[in-house]
Amino acid sequence: MGAELSTICRGCWQNMHMPIPIRGPLAVPFRLAGIKISRMNPNLCTICETMFTKVKRKKQITIEATVLFADLRGYTNLSEHACADNVVDMLHGFYDDCAFAIWERDGIINKFIGDAVLAVFNFPIEGDDHARQAVLAGVEIMQRCADKKELVARDSDDEPIGIGIGIHTGVTSIGEVGTAYKDFTVIGSVVNIASRVQAAAKPGEILVTGEVYPHVADLYPGLERHDRQLKGIEHAVSTYSLMVAA
């Protein structure tokens, strides 16, 4: 678990057995050489973001990973009404809650997209239980947000504010895309399915696929399976609803 901050980059250590200092006096010469703490996860360094082309000598690698999408619902509507300051405060809180919950379980924040976050587990910090850790991160995001008053709709006419989460796991491609603008991202059907599953989740709901559920079935026993037809996905996707917050 990543609760305590590491003095060396855990990604470089796990993937290359290289101890790259990211905190403390030994980190100073590395910082001067341009190697800093990664924004994706505070236990990683910026080498991890560009590891593919520089270290692995290829643009993409194929790995087992779990992808989590979380989305602040009712936010589009709210940003039409509420004053910009309130909307920004809510987004600030959402970004921070997501970051802490994801980093605590060794995930990386691949990107925030307005009112949504895309997180990846099992790369570059590896862990056998990445699907389970992703679900626990999702549960913590829900709990942290439920504690916040701002996430309650102010007006009975408003769409209720809440978070929808979708999680899928499988073999996926990760790496750099583009030449003019290089972007570190996850590519392929795992991320697409996770995104569509998230879109199908109701506010307060964590929806996981049939590939994720066995990893948390002990925590959420006997849930009913729903096979869903999702936009852009040809085959039906089995989903399980882990929780709907009150």
Add this chain to the structure above:
Amino acid sequence: MGAELSTICRGCWQNMHMPIPIRGPLAVPFRLAGIKISRMNPNLCTICETMFTKVKRKKQITIEATVLFADLRGYTNLSEHACADNVVDMLHGFYDDCAFAIWERDGIINKFIGDAVLAVFNFPIEGDDHARQAVLAGVEIMQRCADKKELVARDSDDEPIGIGIGIHTGVTSIGEVGTAYKDFTVIGSVVNIASRVQAAAKPGEILVTGEVYPHVADLYPGLERHDRQLKGIEHAVSTYSLMVAA
């Protein structure tokens, strides 16, 4: 127009009248001090990305801006079938086409999100005709992609591959969100409406709002207005369809 590469950062010059060298021998000491060319646009420096908190002493500023969303359609489906290499090649081409078309017209790439791009015009490089420039960038993205064989569906059963584009303009908030994970992004209804308009565009279609159309009415005269109810947007949004590629 931004076709030629600038030797100083155009954002710092326009916003602060500071000549920050980003190319040539004068740029070397700045690079050593950590000031580099921005990924958002090759005529900007990394100061522009963090200008709000450091220079403007606030986290967000409110500006007139045009937001363009472009999305590679049929890609979700294709990534289920095609071999990963083909899918990645297609994405590489899409990222590059978008980058060149947007940068050429002084826009910034705020982020790529899998098979979609979010671009902003009029910040930090200002221009009175930002709505028009955004439309011209959209047209160029369509043309560049139409020239590519990869963007043609391989199989008659496949959903046709094509690009959908949505453009909206208005007053919006731009700045840094989050404290643990800081992200430079656009916030508020302009970006939400642009995103929903893009989702309504068919493959090959550029859909612009009633706020954008007057800026290009001389290029596309006499188009019919369609008022649309879009997900999460309470009021109807007027749209005009500029082109549907063959």
